[in-house]
Structures are given as structure tokens and as C-alpha cells.
Amino acid sequence: MSEAARPLVTTRPDDTGIAARIEGSAIGDSVYRWMTTAFALSIPILLFFIALEVGAAAWPALKAFGFGFLTSSEWDPPHSVFGAAPAIYGTIISSIIALIIATPLALGVAIFLSEFAPSWLRQPVAFFVDLLAAIPSVVYGLWGIFVLQPLLREHVMPFLAGLPLIGQSALFEGPAYGPSMLGAGLILAIMVLPFISAVSREVLMAVPRSQREAALALGATKWEMIADAVVPYARSGIIGGVILGLGRALGETMAVTMLIGNVHKISASLFAPGYTMASLIANEFAEATGDLHLSALMAVGAVLFAVTLIVNALARWLVWRVSREARS
């Protein structure tokens, strides 16, 4: 503030107040900016710390076993030998089972809700499917142990094993105890269904009206419109939704821990128990027998972190691409 301006201000007492307020608000503004920026920055910082802490804790195991950590299937805490291959295999297989079951179902729901359902039915059905996402993982696990598992053991597994041709294959070999890859895959399918269907519904609804009208004007039936004009347009978004579901399935912990049987073994049979990366950590972390064991579990966590990061980034990119196209 220059000296020349001062007398002017003092002759009108009101203005000093305003000047002070403006000056004060400048301080307030910079404090406000500084604070919101700090809050925003806390997200990258948090992620950085997660990567750093987990990575550092995983380092001894990764150094000791190198690349073999991912490919060896020997997990022997008493002798300090650790290989995560069975857990990685189990994570992939259970997630694939989940996606194979959930994707067609979710896509069907999404198409029904976005294209066919009368409006009075749309809201309640969408709400019911979305509610599946609100059920805690541990409740799925509880239901899985006491309802789904007996059902699989007594009805579904004998039925699958009795099927002609594929019933005799390695997929359905061995005794049906209950805790199995199949059970884990099934519960995961129910758990990822709402995620895939919600994203698919969103991208289907984002398909421009003109796209549908053009197909109908060319004489397409409603289904032809969906199959030839709507779904292809939304395809990469739907794939994004499926990959998002995959990300969920890969990292899901409690329900899988309660159903998969927790055995360090790779078996082709879906009836056999297995392990996933998340359930391995959940099961052994509290009772880790030594520093290397702990570090190996941290390394499993680091691998899981890296994989889900890549999967989620891919999903986001695909969904983002569709919404950008729909906007332009």
C-alpha cells in the first residue's frame, strides 16, 4: 500500500475495514489453497508410503529367492524356503472362474436394465444387484461355509463329476470335500457381479441415442440394435468393467480365505483346495515364524499390489475411453 493512498483511506473510515478484510482474505485464500493442496497431496503420499513400506519389507525375501519366488511352489516356513507359485496360480484361477460365471450374467442384467426393463422394474432390480456389493466379505464367507459349501459337496460336485465327457476330465477329479477352488470362484463370482453390471449399465446408458435410432431406422429389431449398434459402441467400457471386477476378485480376502481350503498345492482339479495371495497373507501373517517368513508374506502383498495396480489402471483407461467418446 503506497503512502499517497493512505490519507484517502483514513478520510473514509469504512475503507480501512475493507482493505483490512481484503488483505485478510488474501491470507485466508492462501491458507485455504495450501490446505486443500496438502489434503490432495496426501493421496499420492499415502500410496507412495504403501509402496515404500511394503516394498522395503518384501525386499529381503525377493533378494533371497529372486525370480524363483514367483515360480517355485515350495512354501516351507520351518526351512525358510518360500515360493509363491501356488498362491499366484490360485489367485488367477479363482478369479477366472469368477469372471466366467459373472460376466455373462452381469452383461445380461446390464442389457436388461438399460434396454428392456420397464421403468418401474429398473430401479428395484438395479438396487438389488447393487446391494450385493454392500454385503461385507466376511458375511459372504460365513454363508459360503455353512450354505454354499455343503450345497457344492452334496449336489453340485457330484453332478459335475457325473457329466458325460467333461465329468471325467482333470477339472473335476478327486473327492468333493467342500473347501475348493470351485467354491472360492463361485463366491467371488457373486461378489464381483455387481461391479461388472454397474459399470456395464453405465456405459450402455452412455451410448448416444442417435446410435440406437440409426439402427432402428435401418429396420433392426431391438436385439439387433443392441448386438450390432449398442454393445459394440460400449465394448471397451464393458471390458473395462470386467477388468475392474477382476481387480476386485484378485484382492478379495476374507470370503476366499474361508472357502478355498488354504493348501500350498497346485492342482488342476477345481474340487481340490488351494490358496490365493490374499488368503495366504490373511492366514499366515499373524503366525509368521521368522523374519524371512514375514518378508515373504510382504513380498506376496507387494506382488498383489503391483498386479491390482496394473489391472485397475487398465480398467480405468478403458472406461475413460468410452466416456470420452460418448462426450465428444
Next chain:
Amino acid sequence: MTLPTAQRGQLPRPKPPSRGLRPSGVQRAAAERTRTTIGRRRVVNVVMVGITFVAAIVATLPLIFILAHLLRAGASSINWAFFTEIPKPPGEEGGGMANAMVGTLVLILAASAFGLPIGIGAGLYLAENRGTHLANAVRFLSDVLNGLPSIVMGIFAWQFLVKPMGKFSALAGGIALGAMMIPLVTRTTEEMIRIVPVSLREAALALGYSRWRTSLVVVLRTALPGIVTGALVAVSRIAGETAPLLFTVLGNQFWSVSVREPIAALPLQIFNFAISPYDQQHALAWAGALVLIGIVLIISLAARFATRSRFGRGGD
């Protein structure tokens, strides 16, 4: 606009070909083929509608089965003692989960105290600095954080908090849960602030409000119902989380409300009871699951209806 019934559905027929321009056999066959394929296409259409309808029914069945079984198996164990007593030693009849319910409440409060300010602050930043590199990066990383497996958050909290502090504590679990709330709260805050009309902000600025007061008093307050909804959704998501608690709060068989001590939590207690060999504990697990899901559903429903009444649409 409605046409008279006689006209509706009747497209103008093509005029019959004049003499000398009779349709050839090939043309007639083509017309015939078109008629039959139209029939087939209609059948396919109806079949596909049916298939998607069945998919919708099948997709809602798991929820119905799970809720029905929860009610059947859980309701019988819910009584006064369940809400007032702590668990009895294994094998003994009776006992409740009062300490676990209080523990979950403490954890939710701790998580909200940590996660809500950061999430809302970050959301404000994202809404007011759209298009900048930092905002885009933060938005992307918040999505990454959202997809982080909860078990990884658990081992991080153990390494970062439990190990240096030398003991398990409710605080470590609360921070782990709070960190999981951040991305959701950030995202909904940003969305809700974005739909506040710019004119409102301009009006406040024109009246001489400073920028920070405009943001906090006018914009944030207008967006508050939506932000509360987002916060409720985030709370309902973490209320049932178990994995981040396994190695942070540990669980507790006794009363404890201190954030410095290991604490009981409803999801954790359900897990421990579900994998125990005792029938009596299984019954408590079902009752606990019923209460937990009741809490989660009530919070989600509250969130949904809070949004609906404000914006006239469902919470999507």
C-alpha cells in the same frame, strides 16, 4: 401424438408393380426370404429379451438367499444378552457381542476422523483445480487407492503403525480403515461440488466474500447433503471390512474402548467364530452377521434416500 388406431402400425404399402414390370422369380424369392428372416429375427429378439430377463432374476437370487438364510439362522440367537454381554469362553452357552459392536463403532469414528477431512479436502481441491496436472494425477491415484486390496492396506498398517508402536491398537485399525475411505469420499465430494451452480459461487464472490469463505460457507454447504451421502457410503463400506483389522486391532475378548489397546470388532468376531469348531459360536456368528448387515444396509439405504430427496433421482 397419437394416430387413429386404424392408421397406427400400418405403414404405407408399396404400390403394386404396373403391368410389364412384374416382379421376376428372383425378386419374389427374395421377398419370400425377407419375410421368413423377419420371422426368425423376431423370435431371436424375444428369446434374447427372455435370456436377459432370466439373467436379471438369477443375479438377484444370491442376495435373497443370503438375506433369507441370515434372518433364519441369525434371528434365533439375537436376544438381550447378545447386545449387552461379552463373549463367553468357547463351549459355554450364552454370551453376546456387545464389546464387538462398541468396538466397531469406535473404529468407524476413528476412521471417519482420519478419512473424512482428507477426503473432503482433496475433493475440494479436485473440483476447484480441474484440468491441472496435479488434479488429474491425484484423481487417477485416488482410483488406484480405491482398488487397493484391503489386505495390502492391512499389512501396510502393520508395518507402518503397529510395528513401530510395538503393539496392536484400535488406532492403527482406524487409520487403515480411514485410508480406505479417502478415495470414495474424495470422488463423491468432487462430483457434488461440481454440480453446485457456478452462479452461486459468482454471487458470493460478487458480494465480497473471499474465495475461501465462498468455498467453505457457500459451495461446500450447498453440496453438503451429497457429501454426507458419500461419507455414509464410505462408512458402510468400511464397517464390514475385516482384512485390514486382522493385523492391526487384533480383536479382544473383553471390554475395551481405548484407541491405544487392541479392540474387538464385529466383522473380526464373526470371522473368528465362523471358523471355530463350536456350534454355539457359529450361532453367535450368524447373529453378528445379521446385525452387521443390518447396520450396513441401514447406512446404505439412508445414503440412497438422502440423495434421492435432494436431486429427485436415485443415488447413481
